[in-house]
Amino acid sequence: MAAGWHRWRGSVRQVASPQRYAPVVPGVWVATSRRYATTSTILLDGSGGAIAVDPNWDPDELAAIPADLASLGVVCVGGVSTHEHYDHVMWHPELGSVPRWASPRAVQAMEADRERLLAPLAEYLTPELITLAGRLDVLDLDHLPWAGPRTRVVLHQAHAPGHLALLLEESGVLVAGDMLSDVELPMPDPADEDLDTYVTGLEALRAAVLESRWVVPGHGSPTSDPRGRLEADLRYLDDLLCGRTSSDPRVQDPEN
Template sequence: MSRVLVEVAPGVLVATSRRDITTSTVIVDGGTTLLVDPAWEPDELEALADWLEEAGLTVAAGYSTHAHHDHLLWHPGFGGAPRWTSAVAAETVAEHRGELVELLGPDWPRQLTPLVGQVRPLTGGSIPWPGRTAEIIVHDGHSIGHGAVWLPTSGVLLAGDMLSDVELPLAEETGLGAYDEALDIVLPYVRQAAVLVPGHGHPTTTPMDRWAADRHYLDALLHLRPVDDERLGHRGMAQAHAANLACRGR
């Protein structure tokens, strides 16, 4: 991750990890920040903490878009702010935290392990912090209790692990139908968005193109049509597509 974050909208900055093109989003309001999905490698987390310190910013809250190990990370340099996720995702983390930590591998630093997945259930419709409104959009696409973040005053949608230019819809966990329903749920926000930031991939100023690509792919699978999607050429996507094909029989 570069120490230089890219400002995709006023006060909304994105850093991109060298691992899986994973994004970390910093939402700045005054001297405080909301930190969404900080990732990935330990040195990148440390670099982000250093950047925040040098910028004189205090983390007021954290948010994980869903209950997957690469979206549940934290660093001591971020401080002890409350970390939130959807109520369903928090329940999943509590039940499977040991497995999620194991997925980080044996080389994950011991000092960072206790911070993995220390999230609280968010029962309201927005993330509590002193800055601009950050609404959550909960659905079961990609994972149960997945919660995208909508910043209405900024026109920014943090989509989590959907609407990516490098990842196909990953529907193995919850099924094609759930992912298809999730596309309907997020559509009104995508239509309003000026900027979309995926959990893996590159921010875009044409969010509807991303939504259309996911819908086109899902429609092809659901209606047994051949799939023509350039994302199939990205690392791991041939296997992901095979898993999605297997979902058609469920």
């Protein structure tokens, strides 16, 4: 999570207030929250169903998502949380009682330490929404089990153990979670003191990045330059490891 605000000003179709969903490619829509440039991604299966990836953030924004889906002529048939951090495990009751997938490690972490992981949400959400947060189901497959286009699950340990990304193989869209952001610097897990785990995670993402034509980060703007995002993060980490002052423009953001 990065406390910077940066709205994607691409081609935007106005749907239900307050969120504005923007099409990245046919079947992939992204909205940006007023908080921390956090993205909610909708994947359409082509048969009237939709997957909500990391839906967020404020109660009114969460409440708008079901209406946004209705405006697109679809209903929610599932959810995905890219990792267990509190800003990626939210939900709304009108999205329904559907599978809400996350990696086995993310589900294990949430079950073992739910109260601590969700504690920051008390500042933002109602008790009802906090109760719904983090109710995750194990996704232990190489591909998303849905009716839509073939979507690869890419697992790594950077940022959080069991972090996952989704690569829509046909359209080349990589939904990256808290990786490859234009506003958020790489944020390793606190236990990753030598950055080896984070660098290894970026390398695990490399193959997906090379196959992708778009990347949607969990915070910030979608881009048609996935390789540029990967290279920027690797340069920044190399600067840190070598003790150099980084010229990365994200360093100038006081929230980083």
